[in-house]
Amino acid sequence: MRVGLVSPYDFASPGGVSDHVRHLARQLRRLDHDVRVFAPSSRADVDFDSAEFYRIGSPIAVPVNESVARITLSFHLADRVAAIIERERFDVLHFHEPLMPALPITMLRMSQAANVGTFHAFAKSNIGYLYGRPLLEPYLAHLHRGIAVSEPAKAFVNRYFPDFPLRVIPNGIDVGVFHPGHPPIRHLRDDRVNILFVGRLEKRKGLGYLLRAYELMKPRVPNSRLIVVGDGPLRSSVESFVSRHRLPDVVMAGYVPDSVLPRYYCSADIFCAPATGAESFGIVLLEAMATGLPVVATEIDGYMSVLEPGRDSLTVQPKAWAELGGALVILARDSELRRRIGTYGLEKARRYAWEEVASQVLEVYGEARQLRARQEAVGSREVLNVHDAV
Amino acid sequence: MSEWRWRAFKVVQSLVERLPRPWAYALAVIAARFAWWFSPLARPRLEYNLKVACPELTPAELRRLSQLNFRNHAKAYADLMMLPRLKVETMGPLLHVDGLEYLEQARAIGKGVMVVSCHMGSYEVASAIWSATLTPVSFFAEELEPRALFEWYRDTRARLGISVLPLHLGGLRKVTQALQEQEMVITAIDRDITGTGYMMPFFGRPAPIPLGPAAIALRLGTPLLPVCVYRQPDDSYRAEGTPPVMAQSTGDAKADEVRVTQELVRQIEGFIRRHPEQWHVPHRIWEGSP
Numbered sequence: 001m002r003v004g005l006v007s008p009y010d011f012a013s014p015g016g017v018s019d020h021v022r023h024l025a026r027q028l029r030r031l032d033h034d035v036r037v038f039a040p041s042s043r044a045d046v047d048f049d050s051a052e053f054y055r056i057g058s059p060i061a062v063p064v065n066e067s068v069a070r071i072t073l074s075f076h077l078a079d080r081v082a083a084i085i086e087r088e089r090f091d092v093l094h095f096h097e098p099l100m101p102a103l104p105i106t107m108l109r110m111s112q113a114a115n116v117g118t119f120h121a122f123a124k125s126n127i128g129y130l131y132g133r134p135l136l137e138p139y140l141a142h143l144h145r146g147i148a149v150s151e152p153a154k155a156f157v158n159r160y161f162p163d164f165p166l167r168v169i170p171n172g173i174d175v176g177v178f179h180p181g182h183p184p185i186r187h188l189r190d191d192r193v194n195i196l197f198v199g200r201l202e203k204r205k206g207l208g209y210l211l212r213a214y215e216l217m218k219p220r221v222p223n224s225r226l227i228v229v230g231d232g233p234l235r236s237s238v239e240s241f242v243s244r245h246r247l248p249d250v251v252m253a254g255y256v257p258d259s260v261l262p263r264y265y266c267s268a269d270i271f272c273a274p275a276t277g278a279e280s281f282g283i284v285l286l287e288a289m290a291t292g293l294p295v296v297a298t299e300i301d302g303y304m305s306v307l308e309p310g311r312d313s314l315t316v317q318p319k320a321w322a323e324l325g326g327a328l329v330i331l332a333r334d335s336e337l338r339r340r341i342g343t344y345g346l347e348k349a350r351r352y353a354w355e356e357v358a359s360q361v362l363e364v365y366g367e368a369r370q371l372r373a374r375q376e377a378v379g380s381r382e383v384l385n386v387h388d389a390v
Numbered sequence: 391m392s393e394w395r396w397r398a399f400k401v402v403q404s405l406v407e408r409l410p411r412p413w414a415y416a417l418a419v420i421a422a423r424f425a426w427w428f429s430p431l432a433r434p435r436l437e438y439n440l441k442v443a444c445p446e447l448t449p450a451e452l453r454r455l456s457q458l459n460f461r462n463h464a465k466a467y468a469d470l471m472m473l474p475r476l477k478v479e480t481m482g483p484l485l486h487v488d489g490l491e492y493l494e495q496a497r498a499i500g501k502g503v504m505v506v507s508c509h510m511g512s513y514e515v516a517s518a519i520w521s522a523t524l525t526p527v528s529f530f531a532e533e534l535e536p537r538a539l540f541e542w543y544r545d546t547r548a549r550l551g552i553s554v555l556p557l558h559l560g561g562l563r564k565v566t567q568a569l570q571e572q573e574m575v576i577t578a579i580d581r582d583i584t585g586t587g588y589m590m591p592f593f594g595r596p597a598p599i600p601l602g603p604a605a606i607a608l609r610l611g612t613p614l615l616p617v618c619v620y621r622q623p624d625d626s627y628r629a630e631g632t633p634p635v636m637a638q639s640t641g642d643a644k645a646d647e648v649r650v651t652q653e654l655v656r657q658i659e660g661f662i663r664r665h666p667e668q669w670h671v672p673h674r675i676w677e678g679s680p
Contacts, residue, residue, distance in 0.1 A: 183526045183571055186553035186564045187544060253549050257478050257522045260551035 010059035010070035027358035144368035152301035172357035196268035201232030206274035216325035289345030422464035432672035489631030502569030508580035616657035
């Protein structure tokens, strides 16, 4: 099958959707499909070997959903894209965030293939979807099949486009990369209980609440340590909070390259994800589980669609830092509980391996192609009728 | 006092890490010139060391060499300050390695690799790139004062996967562990930091040299790999490896350690003689140094 994957986000900077596309491409390639990737990129030299990469447009940063999306807004994409589509003759075009300007929506308009769209995002409301509905609905009609990465993401899309059918296929994780047994960062692996946070340092990730919770738990569990992996706009305010409150044993690791990240997971004892909302899935939770870490997370829709509280995690109300501190104390004091929860998570994470996810995506591709074939058959009959009429 | 030094370092560091690389280097060159003019001890000590390493130098050449050395040292400091924002994808292509086959050969033995080096070039950058792309790396390192500076060093290196193990017993146990798990341990033997070095000829004159790496290699059968890293005129980096030294035990532990270390010192001397302008040791090594 000839498959084109289309992503609206900067392929050179790290992000959930770009990673998803990268992994899906690799997995489909492994199953002997012909894969092409379309995305904007801020750098010309994207090191991506498992599929041919079309760099279309250069990205600019647009604030959206309490974060920053790096998308392209170039209006000159159409000619290039049309030529490529003409030449490649795709069987399936798979759009990620199909209603995001400008790349996916432009390609969706021109595509002659079976179109599949995956919706990743989730938010409380989306002004673009609300007011753009009359404009976007015709585009949506071009999609033969839709996928949502989680129940909340599905509900979010269906709020604005109620009768659009979506199938939930979760994000995958690379269990070949995230597994226990990587060499730890050795000086972090002492007699302390390490609590790990992974994520961009921005408000919605809720690191501020974790810092308060840590301040609360530190006197009760003196042999604990907080490791913060990630960089972002709030870095300096996090650092000043740590020094103002004299929080001991906080390690600010900064942005950690992908090749080193699994080693950080393997250096930790507890994983904490205190996001306050606007997360549609929580891939970091699965990465932590795949490494065998117990998870402490907030009860937001995106996380709850993955977690089973009490079995693979302890969950608390978002922004409730006292509660969060309590949960951390319980886990930090009880190594047996950590082990039991971690083992369950490890078992569960296997279900989210890319092999599983890709086979489900391929099923959807098949349905979309059937649907398109049926439409085409109907279409050609109509033309015949016109001829008859003439 | 040391508290203020740490604060000054942090201010300069947070400035430098935000600069583009050529700007940071330009700043480093200026700073190096001032340090060269005004340093009370560093310059005489460095020139003394260089004179011992390369006795054939005339005073004018020595002067020029120490200027160059200060400049390269300042650039290495700039590299260190930029480490928190270093992107492996962009820096990786700047590192050229000669003798990678020796590393492969040493790793193939399956007992880890002990890389023995000297304080030369931007070894921080090179080991960071190796750690993120090749194999987990551990550093033997002194515990600096003030504590905050040491912690900054440690966390900055750890971001790229380098474990920093202090030179006491707990650290030693972790080094053993790391080697048993096939990792790479990097250490320098041209300076005796703990003050427990064994007196042996270094450039023909007795100097204290640590026997630790040789002792560990003898105990575990780990190959020792002499490596040096230096800066090229276009500010890219080159690492040079030589064939691994296998530590053979003959029964007399002390004599073995000394013999193996002498062999390593011979290689290190070769590196320093080839690139004296990059050997950043403005410290006391020999008796009689200022």
